[in-house]
Amino acid sequence: MEDDVFYFLNEEDIQTVAEDQLDRRLNKQELESVKDKIAERIGWYDAIADVLNENFSREKDDKDDELIEQNSE
Numbered sequence: 001m002e003d004d005v006f007y008f009l010n011e012e013d014i015q016t017v018a019e020d021q022l023d024r025r026l027n028k029q030e031l032e033s034v035k036d037k038i039a040e041r042i043g044w045y046d047a048i049a050d051v052l053n054e055n056f057s058r059e060k061d062d063k064d065d066e067l068i069e070q071n072s073e
Contacts (some may be wrong), residue, residue: 009038011031014026014031014034014038
C-alpha cells in the first residue's frame with residue numbers, strides 16, 4: 001500500500017491549464033522548465049492535514065478498527 005498513488009498531475013493537466021491561461025500549449029522545453037516549480041508549489045502536507053482534520057478526530061474508537069478490517073478484506 002505504501003506505493004499507492006493517491007493523486008498525480010500529468011502533462012495533459014499542465015497543458016489544459018496552459019491553454020486556459022496562455023491560449024496555447026507548452027513545448028517540451030517549457031514543460032521541463034515548470035515541472036519542478038509546480039511540484040514545489042503544491043502544499044501536499046497541508047492538503048492532507050486539512051482533509052484528515054476535517055474528517056477524523058484524534059480519538060480512535062473500536063468502530064474505527066472494525067471499519068479498517070472490513071475495508072482490507
